[in-house]
Amino acid sequence: MKNPIEHLNKIFDNRVRLGVMSVLMVNEEINFNDLKQMMDVTDGNLASHLSTLEEHAYIRVHKGFIGRKTNTTYAITKAGEKAFKEHIEALENMIKGIR
Amino acid sequence: MKNPIEHLNKIFDNRVRLGVMSVLMVNEEINFNDLKQMMDVTDGNLASHLSTLEEHAYIRVHKGFIGRKTNTTYAITKAGEKAFKEHIEALENMIKGIR
DNA sequence: ATTGCTACTTTGTAGTACAAAGTGCTTTTT
DNA sequence: AAAAAGCACTTTGTACTACAAAGTAGCAAT
Numbered sequence: 594m595k596n597p598i599e600h601l602n603k604i605f606d607n608r609v610r611l612g613v614m615s616v617l618m619v620n621e622e623i624n625f626n627d628l629k630q631m632m633d634v635t636d637g638n639l640a641s642h643l644s645t646l647e648e649h650a651y652i653r654v655h656k657g658f659i660g661r662k663t664n665t666t667y668a669i670t671k672a673g674e675k676a677f678k679e680h681i682e683a684l685e686n687m688i689k690g691i692r
Numbered sequence: 693m694k695n696p697i698e699h700l701n702k703i704f705d706n707r708v709r710l711g712v713m714s715v716l717m718v719n720e721e722i723n724f725n726d727l728k729q730m731m732d733v734t735d736g737n738l739a740s741h742l743s744t745l746e747e748h749a750y751i752r753v754h755k756g757f758i759g760r761k762t763n764t765t766y767a768i769t770k771a772g773e774k775a776f777k778e779h780i781e782a783l784e785n786m787i788k789g790i791r
Numbered sequence: 792a793t794t795g796c797t798a799c800t801t802t803g804t805a806g807t808a809c810a811a812a813g814t815g816c817t818t819t820t821t
Numbered sequence: 822a823a824a825a826a827g828c829a830c831t832t833t834g835t836a837c838t839a840c841a842a843a844g845t846a847g848c849a850a851t
Contacts, residue, residue: 595730598707631694638808725798736799740839
């Protein structure tokens, strides 16, 4: 019998990082505050998870403006998309084993 | 836009616990050593995750014998099945949002 | 008598998650 | 002009977690 978890990515064990990635898979970009409200986390907590994802080059940051207000947006990278797809595939295979 | 992770169960964030549960969904029961080899973890590590799952009443332990050798087996409980199914459903909904 | 197996428990460490408070900059309100 | 508020963090501190490694108890095989 084979290991059902060997292809899961450790970075995506965490729910906040998993959620951020799943949001970024379907949204070209999203800003800090929307993400914060969506995930219902404190800003410090969100920032630390975002920087973990950035360190792994799974997301990319863009500091811009809306009018004169700062607006930081986040987008998924190619590497992030690849890693996340592989994780999802591993999850699906695990789930398939259950059905 | 809605929170993609609110229905995920924190207990199943961990890969080892996730793997154990997924194995127990398809196997009536499984023993300690098989689980250990399958998940490729140290025995202490496995034991601690198993006891977390037991504390939450997601699995049940049965200490038996094969011949004269001790053989501890683990099985999923009704509550464990329910919690895990809900987690899987939440994961599937998250994934569905991506496709 | 020693070694080995099973299923742990104990110990210790490094890493993680998180809240809360603080920061620097800008904008809005008074 | 001064104060309050918003943005996107950083810093600090704490509690929790994952994990390896070593130790343990009971039994079996050599």
